[in-house]
Amino acid sequence: MKGIIFSVKRYAIHDGPGIRVTFFMKGCPLSCWWCHNPEGRSYEPSTVEQIDRIGEKEFRKKEIVGKFYDTKDILAILEKERIFINQSKGGVTFSGGEPMIQFDFLLEVMQSCKENGFHTAMDTSGYSTSESFNKILPLTDLFLFDIKHLDNLKHKEFTGVPNELILNNFNLIVESGNDYMVRIPIVPGFNDDPDHISRLKNFILGEKHENLKMINLLPFHKIGSSKYKKFNIPYKMGNVEEPSTQKMKELKAFFSGYGVRVKIGG
Numbered sequence: 001m002k003g004i005i006f007s008v009k010r011y012a013i014h015d016g017p018g019i020r021v022t023f024f025m026k027g028c029p030l031s032c033w034w035c036h037n038p039e040g041r042s043y044e045p046s047t048v049e050q051i052d053r054i055g056e057k058e059f060r061k062k063e064i065v066g067k068f069y070d071t072k073d074i075l076a077i078l079e080k081e082r083i084f085i086n087q088s089k090g091g092v093t094f095s096g097g098e099p100m101i102q103f104d105f106l107l108e109v110m111q112s113c114k115e116n117g118f119h120t121a122m123d124t125s126g127y128s129t130s131e132s133f134n135k136i137l138p139l140t141d142l143f144l145f146d147i148k149h150l151d152n153l154k155h156k157e158f159t160g161v162p163n164e165l166i167l168n169n170f171n172l173i174v175e176s177g178n179d180y181m182v183r184i185p186i187v188p189g190f191n192d193d194p195d196h197i198s199r200l201k202n203f204i205l206g207e208k209h210e211n212l213k214m215i216n217l218l219p220f221h222k223i224g225s226s227k228y229k230k231f232n233i234p235y236k237m238g239n240v241e242e243p244s245t246q247k248m249k250e251l252k253a254f255f256s257g258y259g260v261r262v263k264i265g266g
């Protein structure tokens with residue numbers, strides 16, 4: 001079986017413990033306005049036109065985003081990095097896009113990773129069936145679970161999908177006893193008002209959170225906007241400013257005050 005991957009990051013240190021190899025799987029059912037990987041959202045390898053400008057001149061070239069890999073290819077990449085992975089207690093992370101969108105491939109490849117002794121992590125938007133999450137749970141040592149907004153309408157407006165499924169799947173993971181980290185994009189004007197932050201805290205730290213390893217507060221940044229230009233994709237974030245360092249420190253202090261490990265950034 002083959003899966004489509006649009007980027008492979010070796011020596012990744014922000015996608016779980018230790019040194020990792022992160023595979024960015026193509027396709028995502030969401031369309032977050034601030035997405036940093038818009039080229040990874042479509043489900044198939046795509047040809048995108050890259051436009052570079054030097055002064056008045058415009059240069060166009062075609063770039064293919066996405067390549068097919070089978071399980072053997074993935075394991076071959078991991079084997080090459082095994083020394084670094086083992087020494088650092090790292091592993092492999094599947095990110096995206098949304099890895100669950102290529103579920104059959106993900107299941108096969110994660111099974112093989114486990115059989116070959118690699119620690120497995122999955123960075124997910126949580127938007128998949130609960131049945132699929134139940135199947136992938138025994139193969140996932142660590143979830144990096146994104147929570148964007150608790151208000152369904154607002155979630156739908158800014159990500160294209162409602163949030164019930166996501167929140168249900170989050171609760172499923174909490175109940176499962178698997179380790180998880182929560183990733184919250186901090187997007188000014190979308191989810192950073194004090195009332196919502198307080199509701200997020202109540203939701204994440206609700207009745208049970210002993211397997212919560214960390215909260216990552218991911219400040220919205222405009223660096224991603226250059227990709228929209230590069231790949232000629234409309235950018236909806238307009239003039240939204242990045243959250244200030246002070247604001248991020250305050251948010252970190254707020255969540256840390258409840259005894260949880262918090263990091264600004266991935």
Ligand code: SF4
Nearest residue numbers: 028030032035097125
């Ligand atoms: S869930 Fe992640 S990959 Fe998908 S659109 Fe949102 S930010 Fe992009």
